[in-house]
Amino acid sequence: MEFRSARQAIMQLLRTVAPADLPALLEWMRTTRDFDEFTQDNNDIMLKNIAEDLRNCLPLETMLSSEHLALQKIQQQPEPTVHVDAFLYDEDFIDSLCEEGKMSRNYCMVCGSHQTAPLGFISHSFSLMELKFIYHHVLPDLSGKVLVDVGSRLGTVLYGGYLYSSALQLYGVELNGDFCQLQEMVIKKYQFTDRIKVLHADICTQGSLLQNADVIIMNNVFEYFLDEAEQARAWEYISHNVRKQGSLLVTVPSLEDSLSSLQINIQLSPWVEEGRTQAGEGKRERDRGSQAGSALTG
Known part of the structure; x- marks a missing residue:
């Protein structure tokens, strides 16, 4: 059935629905995932x-x-x-x-x-829906841009960036060698090597990479994996090296939440301009909620 006939058939079907049930049907059509198999690319x-x-x-x-x-x-x-x-x-x-x-x-x-x-x-990873939301609605066009995922873990931000954006280069920095091996396995199998590179490194050794990044993503990156002194050291290093005019940070939790419990003297207002958005489906509860913070360096 071609598009015009299919549209007419659907409209005709809707006209046969009992008026009292029509609102519930339309709400179901707006929210159901039963259509996923028809909308997946x-x-x-x-x-x-x-x-x-x-x-x-x-x-x-x-x-x-x-x-x-x-x-x-x-x-x-x-x-x-x-x-x-x-x-x-x-x-x-x-x-x-x-x-x-x-x-x-x-x-x-x-x-x-x-x-x-x-x-x-x-969760220490974004869901598929969250990845699509970030690349389609949170971030601008990434053509010619460099993205860095701090604590890339399974590499989901990198794979999403490869498929959903035109980023020139996607770097993952991961301290755990086992996860680096998993990422390398995926990158080679799916032939992502032309735009994705994974670095087995401490982010505090990657000053040049941070200085040149256009987008830095940090998803639950330090709180569960470093003690408070190491967290403070990492944030100090990032704040000193992420200074490129107009570079964008996407953080979960927000910068304020991440820094609030640490003994650290980072003044956000001279460094970044805040912007917030909801990056999530609203179904899965994260350790600090699904609120993502975005910030533009000044």
Whole structure:
């Protein structure tokens, strides 16, 4: 059926719906994910294939034994909290795992009773929808630009940038060698090597890269992986080196939240001009919420 006939058929069908039910039907059409299979493009499919490859290489919680501090900090949360990577496991995938008994959304407040409460979920990756939102709505045209992902972990920001933007070069800086190997595996398999480069390094050794970057993305980058003194050192280094006029920072949590608990003297107003946006689906709860902060260097 060609477009004009299909449109007429849909309009005719809507006219047969009971008036009292029409608002509910239209709301369902606006919000349902049942149409995803008809709206996905090749880039979405490729990212989902990458997610499947990574799921096959990682444990369900997507945390490595080498991430001692992160594991400890998750265990120290005031309420039981689990790490569920938003890129690898969307809401539908989590539902299916819960149905299979491989995951739960709740924990028992009194062992053996029916008193339960929701588990806290955190993620160190953006979901597919968040990546699309960032590249399609948060960031400007990146043609000829250099993007740096600080703490690139699984590389999701890099893959999203390759597929959803025209960035000239995408750099991932990752301290954990195991994650660097995973990123290299994906980059080679999907032939992203012409525009993506992963550096196994401490960001505090990458002054030149930061100085020349047009976009710097930092998603839950330090809080779970460095102690407070190391966090302060990293932020001081970044604030001294990210000075390129008009460069853009996208941070989760916002810069204010990231710096508020640290003994650090970074004055934001002379350095950046703030801009905020919601980068998220509103479904998955992050450790500080799904609020992303963006800032333009002055």
